[in-house]
Amino acid sequence: MAKKELTIDLARCQGHARCWAIAPETFEIDEEGYGHVIDGREASFDEENVRKAIKNCPERSILIREVEDAP
Structure with missing residues (x-):
């Protein structure tokens, strides 16, 4: 079963900090x-x-992707 994983593409991030302002947790x-x-x-x-x-x-630059569980 696939699970979701959250990442930030640091090559694209320019430091606007909107992600942190919206979801600091x-x-x-x-x-x-x-x-x-x-x-x-x-x-x-x-x-x-x-x-x-x-x-x-x-x-x-914020990505949610599906990843497979390790066997």
Whole structure:
């Protein structure tokens, strides 16, 4: 069964910090202003808030992807 995983493409992130402003329980900002996912496992994030952050990211650097469970 596939699970969801949350990531930020750091090559695209420009440090607008909108993800953190919308979902500070899911994202943190480093000393240079770039966003990072605190814990990207599906059970650890509020998908509704994450989807708001995705829509508000001007660089479209926040990704939710499906990953298969390890056997």
